[in-house]
Amino acid sequence: MCLSDRRIYTHPILEFKRGKEITIFFEGKPIRAFEGESLAAAIYAAGINVFRLSPILKRPRAVFCMVGKCGSCIVRVNGIPTRTCVTPAEENMRIERISNLPEASKYEKRLVSEEIDVDVLIVGGGPAGMASAEVLCGTDLSVVLVDDQIRLGGQLIKQTHIFFGSRELFAGKRGFEIAEEYSNKLSKCPNVRVLDRTTVIGVFKEGVVAVSDEATYLIRPKYVVVAAGAYENYLVFENNDLPGIMGAGGAQTLMNVWGVKPGNEILVVGSGNVGLIISYQLLQAGAEVKAVIEALPRIGGWFVHAAKIRRYGVPILTSHTILGVKGSERVEEATIARVDEGWNVIRGTEKSLKVDTVLLAVGLTPNTEIVRQFGVAMKYIPELGGLVPLRTPYMETSVENVFVAGDLAAIEEATTAFIEGWIAGYSILIKAHGMKEEYLTKRENLVRMLYEYRSAPVSEKVRKGWQLSLIPCEVSAK
């Protein structure tokens, strides 16, 4: 175990407001941590590469997603199997590696069981879910917003770049500033209850069940907005489970939210906007980006983002893929190679790069686990990211009173997630209060705004997919 300090102390944009300094213990050894920060970030910051071993092959595992979705960071904390990336650090926590399957009996810690009858349940506290809650804030409808993260805001909390576009769609602001603004605003809404660090786990005959470390909730809503976002995609290559391989979003959370550098010498796979933006952010955090590789013969993201990292001398290698990585407890080397137009590897072009980290920025998949349990009609639409729920222009699914918004309905942007969330919010107000002129006008304006937003040439793919995902308004009422 190598103990070092991976924390970022100076940053051109971010100021990390860390909590009180505390001590936690990893396999009996004391580690410095800060109260309230993600426990995984604290462990990783101390230079620990191996969090756990896989149950059968005993292969080393460490953080990948940093949002509680992959299970790689599970360790025993004070005896209880815990996803450390979504658990805040507390003084004296005792952490042990797990090398088998975690024990279910240890979860019997939840003390409270609460039943909640509510008008609106919102699943997910990213831009889409927060936007629906904003519309409903201050109305006579009771709202519960459930989000499984330590901080509200979904993907926004890790976005440090400035948004483009119009002022009403947050141009000039950084993603984490928008998230903070909304989180403060919602905390003041008397009719909105936010259950953070709480996961919606299923839809049952009796209602929707959500759990946190302390409680189990049975929620009976009249209307539901599912805004559960998306998962980062994985890639198949040799040794792709070694510590040091992370999702680009996971690395962003580590670096931009918790102030911990994911690595020193980095290979980024994927040249879409996410790959390009994270490369620039890594440079800002003092890491070296050895290369960005892209299997397509052209760069996927915007010219402006590519130009920024090229100015720093980062090569963007198109028509290249990753073949594998080597290392014992962590990535030490990556092998890349050229591919032809059919993505076949061109033998003889293999090249080794000395890197300690490989970030995968190879797209997202809609997180539809919960919405499918409501029985809504789904369709595989590659242009929208995969299997997505069908919906009316007003964001209602084929099941009456179940609405969707954001990345789970189509992999797109925070701006469109906000607009869809607002539309879903007004649709609920219209259903609950009848066809009020004020709400109808606001909703039509938003539908028009969404249409105009998607009319840009860069949105061609989404536009096509969106048409395929539309159902007539009456269908949901049957």
Ligand SMILES: Cc1cc2nc3c(=O)[nH]c(=O)nc-3n(C[C@H](O)[C@H](O)[C@H](O)COP(=O)(O)OP(=O)(O)OC[C@H]3O[C@@H](n4cnc5c(N)ncnc54)[C@H](O)[C@@H]3O)c2cc1C
């Ligand atoms: C690197 C990067 C850069 C980007 N830059 C931009 C940009 O410049 N401009 C722009 O407009 N967009 C940008 N985007 C896209 C934008 O961030 C997403 O489109 C947007 O966040 C989607 O919002 P959402 O609310 O649908 O999902 P999310 O932001 O993913 O939020 C969903 C939330 O729901 C929670 N959740 C999921 N399942 C459950 C459950 N079962 N129970 C409880 N909670 C749950 C998740 O943990 C999360 O907090 C960027 C994305 C990335 C990754």
Ligand code: FES
């Ligand atoms: S669940 Fe914690 S890193 Fe994925």
